Amino acid sequence: MVKPIQEQLKSTDATISIDEASLVAQAKAGNMDSVERLILKHQQRVYNAILKLCGNSDDAAELTQDAFVRVIQNIKTFKGQSSFYTWLFRIAVNLTLNFCKKNSRVSFQPMNSELDEELKHQLKDYLIDKTSPQPPQIAAAKEMHSLLLKALEKLDADQRAVIVLRDIEQMNYTQIAETLDIEIGTVKSRIARGRKNLREILEGVIQ
Amino acid sequence: MKDMEQIEELLNCYIDGELDERKSTEIKRLIDNDSQIHNLYDSLKRYKNLMDTVSQVPAPEGLCDNITAHLERGVLLADTQIYSLKAGRRHLMTRHFMTAAAVIALAAVLSIVIFDIFVPKSSRQQLLSSVLRKKPIKQVLYEKPFADTKPLQDIKVVPAKSYDVPFVAVLTLKTNNPIEVDWFVAKALTTTNLLSQTAAIERQSGTVRYVINCNNQSLADLIQELSFIWPQCTNTKIDIGTEQAGKYVTINNISAGQAMEICKAENFVQRLRMANDLAIINKFTAPAVIDRLYAAADIDSDLLVAQKPALTSVEKTQTAGQSSNDVKNATLTIIVISN
Numbered sequence: 381m382v383k384p385i386q387e388q389l390k391s392t393d394a395t396i397s398i399d400e401a402s403l404v405a406q407a408k409a410g411n412m413d414s415v416e417r418l419i420l421k422h423q424q425r426v427y428n429a430i431l432k433l434c435g436n437s438d439d440a441a442e443l444t445q446d447a448f449v450r451v452i453q454n455i456k457t458f459k460g461q462s463s464f465y466t467w468l469f470r471i472a473v474n475l476t477l478n479f480c481k482k483n484s485r486v487s488f489q490p491m492n493s494e495l496d497e498e499l500k501h502q503l504k505d506y507l508i509d510k511t512s513p514q515p516p517q518i519a520a521a522k523e524m525h526s527l528l529l530k531a532l533e534k535l536d537a538d539q540r541a542v543i544v545l546r547d548i549e550q551m552n553y554t555q556i557a558e559t560l561d562i563e564i565g566t567v568k569s570r571i572a573r574g575r576k577n578l579r580e581i582l583e584g585v586i587q
Numbered sequence: 588m589k590d591m592e593q594i595e596e597l598l599n600c601y602i603d604g605e606l607d608e609r610k611s612t613e614i615k616r617l618i619d620n621d622s623q624i625h626n627l628y629d630s631l632k633r634y635k636n637l638m639d640t641v642s643q644v645p646a647p648e649g650l651c652d653n654i655t656a657h658l659e660r661g662v663l664l665a666d667t668q669i670y671s672l673k674a675g676r677r678h679l680m681t682r683h684f685m686t687a688a689a690v691i692a693l694a695a696v697l698s699i700v701i702f703d704i705f706v707p708k709s710s711r712q713q714l715l716s717s718v719l720r721k722k723p724i725k726q727v728l729y730e731k732p733f734a735d736t737k738p739l740q741d742i743k744v745v746p747a748k749s750y751d752v753p754f755v756a757v758l759t760l761k762t763n764n765p766i767e768v769d770w771f772v773a774k775a776l777t778t779t780n781l782l783s784q785t786a787a788i789e790r791q792s793g794t795v796r797y798v799i800n801c802n803n804q805s806l807a808d809l810i811q812e813l814s815f816i817w818p819q820c821t822n823t824k825i826d827i828g829t830e831q832a833g834k835y836v837t838i839n840n841i842s843a844g845q846a847m848e849i850c851k852a853e854n855f856v857q858r859l860r861m862a863n864d865l866a867i868i869n870k871f872t873a874p875a876v877i878d879r880l881y882a883a884a885d886i887d888s889d890l891l892v893a894q895k896p897a898l899t900s901v902e903k904t905q906t907a908g909q910s911s912n913d914v915k916n917a918t919l920t921i922i923v924i925s926n
Binding site: 412415416419420423424425427428431432437441444445448449452453506507510524525528529543546547548552553568569571572575576578579582 | 592595596599600603605629630631633634635637638639640641642643644645646647650651653654655657658659
């Protein structure tokens with residue numbers, strides 16, 4: 381029963397155009413098909429956001445599952461005042477932030493250990509020397525991806541949350557404020573401080 | 588420094604497209620005209636672009652299956668209501684309450700039983716009343732122990748009606764002038780109209796005996812009349828008959844007054860007591876003293892006469908029998924003896 385739906389969703393990918401409101405209504409009525417459609421629609425974004433926040437794929441998978449379970453169990457309390465996506469993200473991010481605060485781990489591993497000299501040189505050219513006009517090709521490299529996630533981990537949890545929601549999830553400031561239940565001014569200041577701290581962290585790696 | 592933070596914040600908002608058109612124009616002009624701000628903007632833009640390159644990773648395989656399986660298990664368990672967390676808590680709480688209630692009830696019953704067995708009834712009521720803060724009900728152990736009972740009062744108790752013993756007396760008058768005394772006796776009998784009631788008059792040498800049957804009052808009147816001859820007598824004696832025939836209480840040196848009192852006695856018991864008392868008194872008292880005392884006192888005085896008995900008792904006795912003055916139950920024998 382689940383497989384065909386997953387296959388159908390995978391086949392249509394992002395172009396799927398199912399009315400989210402009707403899905404939520406059917407899910408409220410106990411329709412498991414609608415529940416599965418909602419999960420398949422949002423699981424990747426939720427998982428990626430949680431992964432960027434907690435920095436561990438196993439924890440991210442477990443937290444994603446917990447977030448969806450909690451959302452579906454409490455879907456009858458969803459009043460539709462915000463979008464379902466915002467509501468889902470609010471639960472997922474809060475769950476993850478609580479998890480991170482309870483299980484705060486200090487990483488003593490040097491961030492530049494996995495970065496080879498050429499990659500470091502290219503990154504320096506781009507960020508400091510500004511000789512390269514576009515992000516280096518190596519940005520798509522696995523090492524670069526890991527470096528950025530580790531740099532995010534070094535950030536404060538609140539700053540990390542706004543950076544992830546803005547730069548990775550591409551949420552606007554209003555959505556971020558709704559998701560984290562904070563003021564827009566707080567979002568602005570946290571984004572500014574978070575990016576500054578992230579820049580300092582990365583500069584410390586490449587120099 | 589604070590200005591730079593504000594500018595940096597505005598630059599971030601400009602990069603993210605969160606500024607309105609007017610602020611965007613101002614920031615753009617500022618970037619164009621200020622090289623430092625331009626460098627900062629360029630740096631922020633480059634970091635932003637770098638972060639944008641962070642690729643999305645696919646969700647783990649089977650994440651949706653795990654979620655739905657978790658949800659279905661929760662739904663199934665909720666249907667059975669065996670492993671439902673809320674239902675389980677409620678069930679557990681109910682059981683705890685019921686257990687606590689049962690324990691309390693059992694303890695209460697046991698307390699009542701122990702209380703009933705070991706605590707006395709009076710202490711129980713006192714304790715209960717103190718616990719309930721009620722005034723204890725006064726328990727009447729003896730119904731009206733002293734209620735409505737008046738204090739004892741002395742009641743003049745008249746001796747029960749004595750059996751009727753006729754007054755029998757023998758008055759002996761010894762004198763040196765027997766003829767004169769005899770004349771006075773005859774005159775007294777005449778005066779008191781007792782001559783007709785004189786049963787016998789025996790005259791022998793040196794002795795005259797009169798036997799008179801009348802009532803007590805008449806005898807008292809007779810004695811009063813005879814009181815004139817008392818000074819003529821050298822010895823006077825009266826024998827009061829008792830309930831035993833032939834036995835007398837002898838009163839020597841009896842005065843006229845004492846004789847009158849005896850005659851006026853209401854009944855036999857009083858008369859006999861008076862006789863006994865006077866017999867003792869006269870035995871130790873000279874006749875002259877008696878005469879003098881009687882002369883000084885009223886003839887009716889009971890100075891030397893024993894008090895009438897007045898007994899106290901809670902029991903009411905029958906009233907004594909009336910004097911039988913109107914009955915001829917008195918026999919007085921007057922003997923005049925010559926010395």
